[in-house]
Amino acid sequence: MNDMRIVERNVDTKAVKIAARKVQVFYGQSHAIKDVDVDILDQTVTAFIGPSGCGKSTFLRCLNRMNDTIDSCRVEGRITLDDEDIYDPKVDPVQLRARVGMVFQKPNPFPKSIYDNVAYGPRIHGLTRSRAELDEIVEKSLRRAALWNEVKDRLAAPGTGLSGGQQQRLCIARAVATNPEVLLMDEPCSALDPIATAQVEELIDELRSAFSVVIVTHSMQQAARVSQRTAFFHLGNLVEYGETGQIFTNPHDQRTESYITGRIG
Numbered sequence: 001m002n003d004m005r006i007v008e009r010n011v012d013t014k015a016v017k018i019a020a021r022k023v024q025v026f027y028g029q030s031h032a033i034k035d036v037d038v039d040i041l042d043q044t045v046t047a048f049i050g051p052s053g054c055g056k057s058t059f060l061r062c063l064n065r066m067n068d069t070i071d072s073c074r075v076e077g078r079i080t081l082d083d084e085d086i087y088d089p090k091v092d093p094v095q096l097r098a099r100v101g102m103v104f105q106k107p108n109p110f111p112k113s114i115y116d117n118v119a120y121g122p123r124i125h126g127l128t129r130s131r132a133e134l135d136e137i138v139e140k141s142l143r144r145a146a147l148w149n150e151v152k153d154r155l156a157a158p159g160t161g162l163s164g165g166q167q168q169r170l171c172i173a174r175a176v177a178t179n180p181e182v183l184l185m186d187e188p189c190s191a192l193d194p195i196a197t198a199q200v201e202e203l204i205d206e207l208r209s210a211f212s213v214v215i216v217t218h219s220m221q222q223a224a225r226v227s228q229r230t231a232f233f234h235l236g237n238l239v240e241y242g243e244t245g246q247i248f249t250n251p252h253d254q255r256t257e258s259y260i261t262g263r264i265g
């Protein structure tokens with residue numbers, strides 16, 4: 001890669017937030033994720049990279065049980081959030097998704113006002129007792145998503161009327177409004193132009209002071225810019241996982257090296 005720049009950052013090891021052990025995912029007979037063990041750290045951005053179809057999104061969706069919504073999908077193994085098994089029958093997936101929020105590839109604001117998009121989660125989870133408290137959460141979330149200044153005078157306008165980059169930041173504001181502990185992002189910049197991408201990347205870097213962020217990306221430059229840890233998936237296996245600088249400059253596995261140098265993928 002010619003313009004691969006690894007951003008030097010403090011890579012102190014943080015506490016383990018999510019631990020996955022021997023995770024297998026099947027779609028019917030098809031084995032999409034094979035025996036994956038990984039520790040996702042708190043206050044760290046973790047990038048999932050790998051060729052198309054290698055299972056990045058499938059594994060990401062295991063982390064907040066989004067795969068529960070796919071009938072043919074079966075998940076085996078153990079995934080814990082702060083040492084609690086998220087697949088325990090006692091766990092309510094809706095509550096889990098408030099703790100492990102998600103931002104998708106294509107901005108998907110609800111057909112509601114900007115305010116109501118952000119207020120949605122706090123309302124359904126009963127997080128506020130008054131309109132003033134809700135106003136406060138909406139403002140704080142929009143500020144966190146670096147969107148407040150652009151929308152503060154039109155909170156009643158439809159979220160779908162914003163530009164693509166603004167819509168994606170609105171979706172980030174909606175995801176952070178429930179004060180999650182982990183934020184999952186599935187190719188969050190793939191529908192954005194370079195300026196909006198830069199804004200979202202800057203935001204990801206800020207968000208990690210409060211959350212653990214996991215991002216699926218096809219852009220190795222993006223992984224190098226925003227993450228401190230990188231996991232390389234290939235054919236459903238987690239081939240290599242480590243500090244981003246090490247993965248990009250000194251990969252231990254031949255398959256990782258082939259991928260980052262553009263020989264597979």
Ligand SMILES: Nc1ncnc2c1ncn2[C@@H]1O[C@H](COP(=O)(O)OP(=O)(O)OP(=O)(O)O)[C@@H](O)[C@H]1O
Nearest residue numbers: 027032050051052053054055056057058059070072
């Ligand atoms: N809903 C589904 N039903 C059946 N098979 C699926 C489903 N979603 C994904 N798969 C299969 O699981 C495998 C992993 O797909 P997944 O989307 O997780 O890969 P990915 O690495 O995220 O790919 P991409 O980078 O192209 O988004 C692929 O073989 C895919 O066809």
